[in-house]
Amino acid sequence: MEKLHLYLTLYQKPLSFWELLKVTDAYGSDLINLLNQELNSKRVLYKNYKFYLSEKTRKETKPFYHPDLKSEYDLYLKCVKQRPEVNELFWQDYLSPESVLTRVKFLISHADIQNKRVLILGDDDLLSIFLAATGLPKEVVVIEIDEAVLDYIDSVATKHKLKIKTISYNAAEPLPSNLIGKVDTFITEPVETIFGLKACLSRGAQSLVPNGSLYFGLSRIDSTLKKWYEIQKMLNQMNLCITDLVKGIGKYKDPKAEPEYYQHLFLSKKINFPLTTPTLDFYDSAFIRCKAVGKAKPLIKGSVKFNKSFYQDNSVMTMYLDKE
Amino acid sequence: MEKLHLYLTLYQKPLSFWELLKVTDAYGSDLINLLNQELNSKRVLYKNYKFYLSEKTRKETKPFYHPDLKSEYDLYLKCVKQRPEVNELFWQDYLSPESVLTRVKFLISHADIQNKRVLILGDDDLLSIFLAATGLPKEVVVIEIDEAVLDYIDSVATKHKLKIKTISYNAAEPLPSNLIGKVDTFITEPVETIFGLKACLSRGAQSLVPNGSLYFGLSRIDSTLKKWYEIQKMLNQMNLCITDLVKGIGKYKDPKAEPEYYQHLFLSKKINFPLTTPTLDFYDSAFIRCKAVGKAKPLIKGSVKFNKSFYQDNSVMTMYLDKE
Numbered sequence A, B: 001m002e003k004l005h006l007y008l009t010l011y012q013k014p015l016s017f018w019e020l021l022k023v024t025d026a027y028g029s030d031l032i033n034l035l036n037q038e039l040n041s042k043r044v045l046y047k048n049y050k051f052y053l054s055e056k057t058r059k060e061t062k063p064f065y066h067p068d069l070k071s072e073y074d075l076y077l078k079c080v081k082q083r084p085e086v087n088e089l090f091w092q093d094y095l096s097p098e099s100v101l102t103r104v105k106f107l108i109s110h111a112d113i114q115n116k117r118v119l120i121l122g123d124d125d126l127l128s129i130f131l132a133a134t135g136l137p138k139e140v141v142v143i144e145i146d147e148a149v150l151d152y153i154d155s156v157a158t159k160h161k162l163k164i165k166t167i168s169y170n171a172a173e174p175l176p177s178n179l180i181g182k183v184d185t186f187i188t189e190p191v192e193t194i195f196g197l198k199a200c201l202s203r204g205a206q207s208l209v210p211n212g213s214l215y216f217g218l219s220r221i222d223s224t225l226k227k228w229y230e231i232q233k234m235l236n237q238m239n240l241c242i243t244d245l246v247k248g249i250g251k252y253k254d255p256k257a258e259p260e261y262y263q264h265l266f267l268s269k270k271i272n273f274p275l276t277t278p279t280l281d282f283y284d285s286a287f288i289r290c291k292a293v294g295k296a297k298p299l300i301k302g303s304v305k306f307n308k309s310f311y312q313d314n315s316v317m318t319m320y321l322d323k324e
Helices: A003-012 A017-024 A028-040 A055-064 A070-081 A097-109 A127-134 A147-160 A194-207 A225-237 A259-264 B003-012 B017-024 B028-040 B055-064 B070-081 B097-109 B127-134 B147-160 B194-207 B225-237 B259-264
Strands: A044-047 A050-053 A117-121 A139-144 A164-168 A183-188 A208-219 A240-246 A285-292 B044-047 B050-053 B117-121 B139-144 B164-168 B183-188 B208-219 B240-246 B285-292
Touching (some): A003 A050, A003 A055, A017 A028, A028 A044, A070 A127, A097 A127, A117 A194, A127 A139, A127 A147, A147 A164, A194 A208, A225 A240, A225 B225, A240 B240, B003 B044, B003 B055, B028 B044, B070 B097, B097 B127, B097 B285, B117 B127, B127 B139, B127 B147, B194 B225
Parallel strands (some): A117 A183, B117 B183
Antiparallel strands (some): A208 A285, B044 B050, B208 B285
16 A cells, blocks of 8 residues: 555545545555554654644645546546547447546546556547546556547647647557556556457556556456456466456447447347347446556567457457448 | 346346346357347247247246345344354354345346355355345355354254255365365355465365356455455466456444454554554455356365464454454
């Protein structure tokens, strides 16, 4: 557990040891070691069985405390309305704004963006705009293949004075060297082929500082149990441990504007029954948080072929097929 | 995805393909294969873009459909009031009844108890009583070290005509041979040492039928990130894949009746500050659901030593120490 997480928790109000255990969801021994150390250095004080911040710590913590996301969410909603159209070439689709909001709250609750260097691989969801608008991260970097998305993020960043660094990047290429081992929190909503996942998660692993956090989305609609298991094996090999797996905050908006869209999905070739347009957000991608146990180890460092197998396999049911 | 899960979902009302995807949280290709097959055999029918059950399927499904847990929960609440006292010798403590209720609902939503053979390793929570009271499982078996718990479950089972089989068992011993490869759903809330977890999860893995479900609780208070990672590695080695990880439904009741209780916890030796009695349920054990990918492989089959290292290590902060 890192200091800032403790400080941010105590910034709101003094808490007992038991309350801290519950609220921070900390590993018990980590919390105890940290409290002992912080009491010793007098950065945290203890009175009437409650921990509270020293005046100095309180002052230092203030810039990273952020109780309310209303104005940021309003800005985000405005920005998503004007974003570039979906580019099926890059397997894009948008998370619902409500899901993005819940994810941002989740990231904040784990102290994973406050004073952190955040890297987002693929950002058609425009999460970078939301995160930068909070002013909490030390830096937000987007690596993304689609120039239209990059241009749009740049234009919003300029207009609203947001600190976002955008880099044109294909996940099949090696990670830019200045990002290796420099990132506190990596976030991606990857393509769901084994091959694509291996590349995307490896880029993330390679970007992380020791004990960094890695977030990714994974659906059941486009992945089988066997694929989930393969990914679990990859995470092990990369020194990444799953700490959280949250369903219901990875929803995509349906129906799409064009009803014919659904007839072009891969699943339409697999079903023996006629398909109608959905009347609900049927797609949910689980949001999985991992922590690097020490230094994360990427399984892929070099270039890989960017061909069909990167973004399509037999279980990716919502793959959009070209009109044939 | 198994048939009964689909039938139970459609028993409530006809659903579209998209609704089924969302409600069942199914792997997409599994659901499609199953629907194709069920339409073909006419056990499931399709009209106006909605799937529904044939009359015959409906009749066969009825015994396993259970919309309401009110009377079972009332019985459970009555039973927990009279249960044997905690035996610290066996590292016992009770899940709150609300948590048990939520867990039962979770098990039902995954169709993991309906018409299933369920094995519970260690049942001071009396989950077996709740499950058997629903009448849904094919069989409920409890393996447990504490004779007082076994006797109590037996007496409740006799009084209320519940089908529960109880077996006196220490997790350090080999699994009874008649349970090997016979269990659909295994549930345990294990001791949180690496050694104890390895034994308990191995017994579970060995008990499972191919593609069976295994549930276990794991806290952050008593386990470090490193331990979580070790467990993730074990799961891989055992062909077990995490499908769900739910926090907030593994709460233990606090404060305990005796305030001195907390002074006897291992953590009291680690902290440099005085401790007070908790005023909230601070302990939460994540409820983790795994599926066997094919046949699960236990890491331990034989006897292991049942000594201190089975139930105590340096990170089990809430270990109760004998009065010294």
